[in-house]
Each structure stands twice: as structure tokens, then as C-alpha cells.
Amino acid sequence: MPRIAYVNGRYLRHAEAAVHVEDRGYQFADGVYEVCEVARGYIIDMPRHLDRLARSLKELSIGWPVHRNVLELILREVVRRNRVTDGLVYVQVTRGVASRDFTFPEGVRPALVVTARKVPAGSQAKRAETGIKVVTTPDNRWDRVDIKTVGLLPNVLAKQKAKEAGAQEAWFVDGDGMVTEGGSSNAWIVTRDGVLVTRPAEHGILRGVTRTTLLDVVAKLGLKFEERRFTVEEAKSAREAFISSATTIVMPVIAIDGQPIANGHPGSVALSLRRAFFDVAEKTKAC
Numbered sequence: 001m002p003r004i005a006y007v008n009g010r011y012l013r014h015a016e017a018a019v020h021v022e023d024r025g026y027q028f029a030d031g032v033y034e035v036c037e038v039a040r041g042y043i044i045d046m047p048r049h050l051d052r053l054a055r056s057l058k059e060l061s062i063g064w065p066v067h068r069n070v071l072e073l074i075l076r077e078v079v080r081r082n083r084v085t086d087g088l089v090y091v092q093v094t095r096g097v098a099s100r101d102f103t104f105p106e107g108v109r110p111a112l113v114v115t116a117r118k119v120p121a122g123s124q125a126k127r128a129e130t131g132i133k134v135v136t137t138p139d140n141r142w143d144r145v146d147i148k149t150v151g152l153l154p155n156v157l158a159k160q161k162a163k164e165a166g167a168q169e170a171w172f173v174d175g176d177g178m179v180t181e182g183g184s185s186n187a188w189i190v191t192r193d194g195v196l197v198t199r200p201a202e203h204g205i206l207r208g209v210t211r212t213t214l215l216d217v218v219a220k221l222g223l224k225f226e227e228r229r230f231t232v233e234e235a236k237s238a239r240e241a242f243i244s245s246a247t248t249i250v251m252p253v254i255a256i257d258g259q260p261i262a263n264g265h266p267g268s269v270a271l272s273l274r275r276a277f278f279d280v281a282e283k284t285k286a287c
């Protein structure tokens with residue numbers, strides 16, 4: 001069965017799906033995106049992802065390519081046509097196609113692409129049993145990382161650096177020595193006193209949808225929690241560390257810059273948050 005992508009109103013075979021050479025996403029990274037997890041045939045937290053997409057579009061004065069309700073239908077249809085029961089659905093909106101000029105073109109329709117792909121069921125859960133390693137790297141991104149734009153070159157370079165060091169994620173560190181977030185995830189620690197800590201989302205990070213849902217989980221489980229910045233040193237001496245994202249949900253971190261976290265094994269808080277996540281997250285049936 002061929003993979004199918006949605007491109008500007010049409011469902012096309014993946015191999016033939018293409019955007020125009022003067023799409024502004026391609027030329028200027030003038031676009032935004034979302035990634036939602038699909039688990040057991042349900043799209044996870046779709047309303048929160050579409051709320052954040054709405055915010056990203058508004059911040060950049062890009063219009064909706066289609067009505068939000070229609071976009072929901074397209075997401076579900078792409079998941080259905082690709083028979084994805086476990087995997088990811090990706091949506092990208094760019095300012096549109098226009099001859100190359102830095103300022104906003106007039107009368108141009110935003111361009112919409114939606115793709116979906118399968119991820120073997122349980123592969124992330126398996127990975128969580130061993131955990132991942134992270135390396136730290138200076139945060140050299142622009143000031144508006146709260147907008148989920150497709151301008152991800154610093155993230156690409158940071159994650160490549162991690163890969164070359166035998167790690168699976170990079171943690172960005174700001175000028176004050178504070179961890180901001182991962183290359184494609186939010187960063188968390190559990191202090192020696194058992195307090196969960198993650199950086200406030202007001203500045204320096206993307207407000208992760210998984211992060212937001214995890215805060216609901218934290219409240220439900222009655223865990224001790226502080227929203228504050230933390231240093232690399234504090235993370236290295238923490239009881240636990242982990243990342244959150246739509247692609248990993250909760251993934252224990254077992255080493256930072258080659259230094260094991262606690263006993264070098266996934267922590268129990270991270271694993272219990274992971275288990276509780278799906279009970280709390282909102283699930284939308286794909287078809």
C-alpha cells in the first residue's frame with residue numbers, strides 16, 4: 001500500500017508529493033508545523049496541538065490554510081489512508097508560494113502539507129526501559145523559540161552533535177548556564193528531594209504539548225513540582241532526568257555529557273509519568 005501525503009488540497013502518493021520551488025517554507029523557513037503522536041489508532045492531544053498551531057500562525061501573521069475543523073478532518077484522513085495505528089502525523093503550514101522577496105507577499109494562500117508515518121508499536125516504550133543519553137550545547141537559537149517554526153537548523157546541528165557523541169538528544173544551555181530544552185523535546189529533572197522541575201514556558205522554550213499534559217498528570221498524581229530554571233550541574237546531580245515530546249512522550253535520561261544520572265538507570269518518576277500519560281491525554285479516533 002503506497003504512503004499518501006496531503007499537499008494543498010490533494011491526496012498524493014508520497015513519492016510524487018511535492019511543493020513549489022518558491023514555497024516560502026523552502027526559501028525562508030517561513031512556516032510552522034506540528035507533530036502529533038498516533039497511538040492505537042488515536043491522535044493524541046490533537047486539540048492542544050491545533051491550539052498551538054493557531055498561536056504560531058497568529059504570531060507570524062500567517063492565515064489558516066483551511067478552516068480548523070477541515071484541518072482536523074485532513075489529519076484524520078491522512079492517518080487513515082496511511083493505515084497508521086501507531087506513529088506520527090505531521091502538519092506544516094507555510095506562508096505560501098511567491099516570487100522570492102523578503103516581505104510578505106500579498107494575496108497568497110498559505111500552503112498546507114500533512115504526512116503520516118508508522119512507528120513500530122512499543123518501540124518508544126522499549127527505549128524507555130534503557131533510557132537515553134544527552135549532551136549539552138550552547139543555545140544559539142533565535143529569541144522566538146516559543147513559535148514552532150520549521151527554521152530548525154540549530155536543532156539539526158545540536159542533534160547531530162549528540163549523535164556523533166553517541167547520545168540521542170542535545171540539551172540547549174543558555175548564557176546563564178541554565179538548561180533551556182532539548183533539540184526536539186522539553187527537559188525535566190527530579191531533584192534529590194523528589195521534586196519535579198521543568199523550566200517555565202514563558203521564555204526560552206517551546207511550550208510542549210506533552211509538557212502541558214504532563215502537568216495535568218503531575219497534578220493528578222499529586223507529585224511535588226516546581227516550574228523554575230535549573231543548571232546543567234543541578235541536572236547532573238539530580239535523582240532523575242527525562243525529556244518529553246510527542247515523539248517520545250516521557251523518555252528517561254540516564255547520562256548527561258557522559259556523566260551517569262544517579263545509578264545510570266531510568267528513574268521511577270519518569271516511568272510512572274510515562275504510564276499515566278495516556279490516561280490523561282486527549283484521544284481523537286483517526287477514523
Ligand code: PDD
Binds near residue numbers: 208246
Ligand atoms: N518537537 N521543544 C522543541 C524544540 C521541540 O521541537 C519539541 C517537539 C518540543 C516538545 O513539544 P511537544 O511535546 O509538543 O511535542 C519541545 C517535535 C516532536 C519535532 O520537531 O519532531
